[in-house]
Amino acid sequence: MTLEEIFETVKEVIEKSVGKPKDSIELNDTLFDKIGIDSIDLVDILFELESHFNVELKISDFESRAREKMSNEPYEVNGLITTQGLTVLKKYMTELDQNKLVEGLTVHQLVKLLTVHSLCKIVLYKLEETKTQPQTGSKEN
Numbered sequence: 001m002t003l004e005e006i007f008e009t010v011k012e013v014i015e016k017s018v019g020k021p022k023d024s025i026e027l028n029d030t031l032f033d034k035i036g037i038d039s040i041d042l043v044d045i046l047f048e049l050e051s052h053f054n055v056e057l058k059i060s061d062f063e064s065r066a067r068e069k070m071s072n073e074p075y076e077v078n079g080l081i082t083t084q085g086l087t088v089l090k091k092y093m094t095e096l097d098q099n100k101l102v103e104g105l106t107v108h109q110l111v112k113l114l115t116v117h118s119l120c121k122i123v124l125y126k127l128e129e130t131k132t133q134p135q136t137g138s139k140e141n
Contacts (some may be wrong), residue, residue: 001127006053006120013048014116017041027117028095035116045119055126062114062122063107065092081105093118 011022018041031037037045046057059140066088075085088103089110093101095117 001124003120003124006123006127007116008053009047009128010045010116010120010123013045013052017044017048025116027120030112031114031116031119032112037053049123053123053127055123055130057113057122057126061094061126062111063105065125076107079106079108080111081107093121095121110117 007027011025013018014025014035014037015022018035018037020035025035029035031042042059046059049055050057063075066085069088069092070084073084074082076082076087081089083103086103086105089096090098090101095115096113100113
């Protein structure tokens with residue numbers, strides 16, 4: 001599945017969840033500021049995407065990939081993303097406004113920077129992850 005295919009589904013889910021016309025949703029739109037979702041909307045959107053793509057999504061998934069790349073380095077200390085954490089985020093979350101990935105950024109503030117593209121990328125990442133994991137038992141539809 002391509003990012004473009006995922007984007008089409010994400011737009012439909014956002015439209016159903018918050019009423020923003022899917023034709024007006026762009027990849028670089030921030031979820032909270034531009035689209036206008038709140039944390040409850042995000043939970044609803046993640047649930048709908050989970051159901052559609054048959055993957056498990058969590059808000060923390062947005063940072064999981066960055067944490068994986070850091071091995072033993074701390075990603076955050078006392079809620080602040082470390083310099084190493086920011087470096088990894090800049091490398092793997094290129095869709096974010098790089099000018100806002102600065103010293104003093106909190107984990108909470110990072111969530112506010114997430115874009116529709118971020119959401120599409122995490123779905124794609126989870127789909128790729130499920131392909132590489134050994135299948136156990138039968139998969140329910």
